Each structure stands twice: as C-alpha cells, then as structure tokens.
Amino acid sequence: xxxxxxxxxxxxxxxxxxxxxxxxxxxxxxxxxxxxxxxxxxxxxxxxxxxxxxxxxxxxxxxxxxxxxxxxxxxxxxxxxxxxxxxxxxxxxxxxxxxxxxxxxxxxxxxxxxxxxxxxxxxxxxxxxxxxxxxxxxxxxxxxxxxxxxxxxxxxxxxxxxxxxxxxxxxxxxxxxxxxxxxxxxxxxxxxxxxxxxxxxxxxxxxxxxxxxxxxxxxxxxxxxxxxxxxxxxxxxxxxxxxxxxxxxxxxxxxxxxxxxxxxxxxxxxxxxxxxxxxxxxxxxxxxxxxxxxxxxxxxxxxxxxxxxxxxxxxxxxxxxxxxxxxxxxxxxxxxxxxxxxxxxxxxxxxxxxxxxxxxxxxxxxxxxxxxxxxxxxxxx
Amino acid sequence: xxxxxxxxxxxxxxxxxxxxxxxxxxxxxxxxxxxxxxxxxxxxxxxxxxxxxxxxxxxxxxxxxxxxxxxxxxxxxxxxxxxxxxxxxxxxxxxxxxxxxxxxxxxxxxxxxxxxxxxxxxxxxxxxxxxxxxxxxxxxxxxxxxxxxxxxxxxxxxx
Amino acid sequence: xxxxxxxxxxxxxxxxxxxxxxxxxxxxxxxxxxxxxxxxxxxxxxxxxxxxxxxxxxxxxxxxxxxxxxxxxxxxxxxxxxxxxxxxxxxxxxxxxxxxxxxxxxxxxxxxxxxxxxxxxxxxxxxxxxxxxxxxxxxxxxxxxxxxxxxxxxxxxxxxxxxxxxxxxxxxxxxx
Numbered sequence: 001x002x003x004x005x006x007x008x009x010x011x012x013x014x015x016x017x018x019x020x021x022x023x024x025x026x027x028x029x030x031x032x033x034x035x036x037x038x039x040x041x042x043x044x045x046x047x048x049x050x051x052x053x054x055x056x057x058x059x060x061x062x063x064x065x066x067x068x069x070x071x072x073x074x075x076x077x078x079x080x081x082x083x084x085x086x087x088x089x090x091x092x093x094x095x096x097x098x099x100x101x102x103x104x105x106x107x108x109x110x111x112x113x114x115x116x117x118x119x120x121x122x123x124x125x126x127x128x129x130x131x132x133x134x135x136x137x138x139x140x141x142x143x144x145x146x147x148x149x150x151x152x153x154x155x156x157x158x159x160x161x162x163x164x165x166x167x168x169x170x171x172x173x174x175x176x177x178x179x180x181x182x183x184x185x186x187x188x189x190x191x192x193x194x195x196x197x198x199x200x201x202x203x204x205x206x207x208x209x210x211x212x213x214x215x216x217x218x219x220x221x222x223x224x225x226x227x228x229x230x231x232x233x234x235x236x237x238x239x240x241x242x243x244x245x246x247x248x249x250x251x252x253x254x255x256x257x258x259x260x261x262x263x264x265x266x267x268x269x270x271x272x273x274x275x276x277x278x279x280x281x282x283x284x285x286x287x288x289x290x291x292x293x294x295x296x297x298x299x300x301x302x303x304x305x306x307x308x309x310x311x312x313x314x315x316x317x318x319x320x321x322x323x324x325x326x327x328x329x330x331x332x333x334x335x336x337x338x339x340x341x342x343x344x345x346x347x348x349x350x351x352x353x354x355x356x357x358x359x360x361x362x363x364x365x366x367x368x369x370x371x372x373x374x375x376x377x378x379x380x381x
Numbered sequence: 382x383x384x385x386x387x388x389x390x391x392x393x394x395x396x397x398x399x400x401x402x403x404x405x406x407x408x409x410x411x412x413x414x415x416x417x418x419x420x421x422x423x424x425x426x427x428x429x430x431x432x433x434x435x436x437x438x439x440x441x442x443x444x445x446x447x448x449x450x451x452x453x454x455x456x457x458x459x460x461x462x463x464x465x466x467x468x469x470x471x472x473x474x475x476x477x478x479x480x481x482x483x484x485x486x487x488x489x490x491x492x493x494x495x496x497x498x499x500x501x502x503x504x505x506x507x508x509x510x511x512x513x514x515x516x517x518x519x520x521x522x523x524x525x526x527x528x529x530x531x532x533x534x535x536x537x538x539x540x
Numbered sequence: 541x542x543x544x545x546x547x548x549x550x551x552x553x554x555x556x557x558x559x560x561x562x563x564x565x566x567x568x569x570x571x572x573x574x575x576x577x578x579x580x581x582x583x584x585x586x587x588x589x590x591x592x593x594x595x596x597x598x599x600x601x602x603x604x605x606x607x608x609x610x611x612x613x614x615x616x617x618x619x620x621x622x623x624x625x626x627x628x629x630x631x632x633x634x635x636x637x638x639x640x641x642x643x644x645x646x647x648x649x650x651x652x653x654x655x656x657x658x659x660x661x662x663x664x665x666x667x668x669x670x671x672x673x674x675x676x677x678x679x680x681x682x683x684x685x686x687x688x689x690x691x692x693x694x695x696x697x698x699x700x701x702x703x704x705x706x707x708x709x710x711x712x713x714x715x716x
Contacts, residue, residue: 023624026574026603030581031621051513052621053578056655058498058523063654072650079579095408123582142589149586160579160676222459225436225487238459314408315439315455315466328441328455343439343455351490377578380513380618514657515620522656529656533619540652540660 030376211264228323577615
C-alpha cells in the first residue's frame, strides 16, 4: 500500500518550465525579454534581459561637438516624457556654468514639465489598463493626451521629441493662445480624471487584479534605490520636487501623493497606480497656479554664446514622471562633454522585478510589470 | 550633515584609506578612496546612524585615459537628505573591484553595466555578465580607445 | 445600402479580374503586427487611437506574426534585436509586407555616426516595401505610408508567374 502511494507521488511530480516572454510581446511595454520560470501557473523566478534598444547614448554624448547637441539624444531616452529628460540635463549644465535663468523661463519650464507629467501618466495608466483588458480608458486618456501634444506642437513644432529646453533658456517663447488653451485643457482634464476613476480605479475587477499583488516593502524599495511612484506607492514620502529644491515648486500649493494601502496591502500595484492618478490631479493644480503667476520676459536672454564649463563634474537629479532621473556630467574644460552618464529611473525600478514577482501567477506578472511603468528607451539608453 | 562633517566621520575610521578628498569649492564633494576598502566604507556609509546613506543613487564607470579606469559612487540619503560621492581608480590591466551589491542591492545592475561598457570586473558579484550588449560582443565600447567591429553575425555594423 | 446598393442589374453577378478582387480584399484589411521598438511606437499607438484611427483603413493590431500581413518596424533596430526581427519576419505567412517607420529604421537615424550597437537601417536584414521618413513621423505620415502600401498592393499581381527577382539589399549586406 505504501509502495503504490510512493509510485503515485513520483508520477505526479511537477517540473519547472522556462518560458521566454518577449522581446516582441504586446505587454512588455517595449523590447524587454523576461525569462520566466514557472511551476504550473505560479512564477518562481523572473530574469529580465535588457539591451534590445541600446542606442549608445553615452558614446554619442562624448563624441558630439558640443553640449547643446546632446539635448536631442536626451529627449530620446524616455521618449514618453521628453521635456522632463531635457530639464534634468539642462539644469545640470546651468549649474555647472553658473547661469540663473529668467523667471519667465522657470515658470514655463514648470508648466511644460507638469503637462508632460500628465501626458506620461496617461500613457502609463492607459497601457496598464490595456494590459489588463480595459480598452476604453486607454482611448479616453489618449484623446486628452492629443490636446497636450497640440499645445506642445504649437509651442515648439514637435509632438513627441522637442529639443525645447536649451541651456540657459528655451528655444521658442510660448504662442499667444498658450494660456487660454492650457486653461481649457485643465478644465477638460478634470472631467477625464473623474471618468477614469469611474471606469478603472474603483472598478471591482481592476481592484481584484491589482490589490495585494506585487507588494514592495518600503525598506526594500529604498535599498534598491527605487524612486517616483514605485517608491511613493510603498509609503515613503520622498519627492525630489519638494525635497531637492531644484526649481520654483515651493511657490505653489501642492502635495506629493503617497500610497496608503487603501485597497490591499501597502506597496501593491493598486497603490502605485493610484499614486499616478492623484499625481495627475496635483499637476493640474500646479499648472493652474503657474499660469496665473506667469511673468513677462525674454526666454532667450540668458543663453550663453559659448558653452564651455570649467573642468568639473555634477550629479543632477530631478523628478521625472517615472522617478528620479539623474545625469552625472563630467567636463574636462573643452567644449564637448567628457562623460555623461544617464541614471534613469526605469533602469533601477526594473531591477526590483525579480524581487516582487515570486509566488504570483503569470497574469499577475503582467500587472506588476505594468504598475512599475518602464520605458525601454531610458533603460537601455 | 555638511560635506566636511561627513568627511570627518569617514576620516575617523578610515584615515589611511582616503587618497584624496575635496569638499569645498566643488559642486559634488567627493572622497577618493583605496580600492580594497570600498566595501567596508560603503557599509559604514549605510549603517552609521549619523550618515545613513541608504541609497546608491548612481554608479558610473569612468575612463580617465592613460590606462586608468575608475568607478564613481553617488550616494544619497532619504533619511538625512544629504549627498556624497566616493571615487576609486584602477588600472586597465588589473581592473578588479569588490562589489557593493551586498550593501545596496541596486548596485547589481549598475555594476553589470560598468562591466559591460568598461570591462571592470566586480568580484563577489552574484551574476556578472553583460547586460546591454550581446554576450559575444567584442570589446568595451565606452573606453576611449574602442574600435567598432566591422561585422557581427553577418550584419555590417558601421554605416 | 451603401457602396454596392443598386449597382448590379443582373442578379448580382460581377465580372472583374481575379487580381483586382484579391488585391482589393487584401489591401482593405491589412493586419499589422504590433511591433513597437522605440519612440515611433508611441506615434503608432497614437495613430491607432481614436484621433487618427487606423481601424478605418481595416488595419488591426495583431500580437503574433503568424496572423499578421504587415510588419511595422517602428523605432531603432539594435543589433541584438536584428536577429529576432529576422526570425519574426520568417514567421509571417506570405504575402507579407514591411513598412519601415521612422528615420532609425530607414537608415540608422540620429545614431548613424557613433552608434556601435545600432543597425543602420532595417533593410540590412529584411526586405522593406515602404519607407516613412520622420523622427518621429506624424500620424498622418504613417497613414500616408499605409496608403502607399495599399497602392503597391493594388498594382501587384498574385496570379501572374513571378519572374526571377534580383538579389535584395538584405542579401547583399549579409556577408558569409
């Protein structure tokens, strides 16, 4: 009797299977390859493979003739939030050169960066819903994103990759109808947020798929240097706009949003998602205040004729929509950079993935990957 | 804590490990330390109650030219809101550094990238292999003397 | 109601060329493979969304190459990815087409000079039918490219015997 039970056990033994997800896959948000080891449907180990979009940004930065030619390459790092990428690099260069930009430039930069934050989060939330099967919020959010892209196009001519922030100023001043169209957008967008909340955020199915899934404890997040909504979703109150004081954010009335574990455990996918939703509302608040206070001035008065910093180095970091974007710029006194290292938030946030996907199912893996919100352009540079 | 206070704290325990330090008149206060002591210094930076550098913001490989490579560690603290930089220098022939992955888990991927693009070998790293380039790529691209290979698996690489 | 209403007098018999019928059917429902690599993929997504709808041309996104007619290569092709693109192209069933969208897929784009890991044009590994310039191309440019592909299909012929084709640029660049 004991013998036959043992034989039965041996026949019912399970084996682990290794499945490749990607690099061409609708839900990997770009060319990411995940080597998933599963036992049945339960994931035991995930190994991300990146580098399928490595475009040699750092080599280009060294070989370009001057510092301002690096800005279009910086754009293409995180192509969904190009304005924020440019701001970080340009801010670092201005600190190295000791330039103080006019007030009007500061205000316009804040408005553009917050509009870009909303545009980036619409893609993040839209594709997150799309991965889980919700097609309608994607269409509604992209409709509003088109309004933002139209504002950008009227200002600097490009929809996606702008080359708008220049070292010491901006490439163009805003058009005459900028204030009106931005105000119109803010009014429309407040209605869209209500729509998205009704469709997705408090939807029973969505909550069942994202709450208690992919829990990232706060101390693990800090040790992994996670940043942005991934860190704030775990309850850590850290936002570089407030804590690193890099621009005029202290003049506006706004709050960084932190996850509280409302619908599940603290640090799950739903927390990270709702942090993004609420950040969009805060961005609208900042934009409305900034438009009221927009001063006059010349946006190109501080642009230097020659960009030649002394032999020095700087590590500058700003709050991009996906987290902390850092540039470590080393100058050797000549007109072209010696070394530019881009420290992107998605690169660091993605390294958390093997840690938080153990024990969940493959469908949950898709939800976790969507909640981290990666863009392969910044990961691979 | 100000950069000078951080440097003083470092000098208390590791005075002979500090090769060079500059905290005044620079945008990024730094301390250049000896290669052998990087892991102990990192543990001190993370665990000391006054320093509490709980995040490694960025780890970059460097090629200083003339056969000298380097690694730059940008440390940040969420608890105390201060920053500091550590630097080390190694020669191309003996490019071995002990990994700080056991101190900050984020160094895992950053060190793989420095290995991939500069050829710096991190000892005691759990999984040191190329991360951005294919596994059978020849050469380390971000070194200043890198030459692009003509063909890779039958595809022409240069324009 | 619609296009075909009251157009036929003799009991719905239409006489046309086989070529015209097959081409009309094929170009009106070009299913594209969702293959977004980089920035141009965001513009492809924007084109597929409601403002610049791709669905009205009959183009639906398919996740797998085995069900797709058209591969839209959107974005920079890195060398690591190029081998996978070749494999995906081989998995598509004929008749299959390739649209190269964006400057990077056409010729390497802004990364042509110092990009050691960038493939200077996806036509070094697969044959391309339509090139769309731009960095990134506007959604209208992508729609124009799709229409150009439709024109190409309209003029092509599945029924005639194919003559011997000259070696494509892809074969010329694959050494050894």
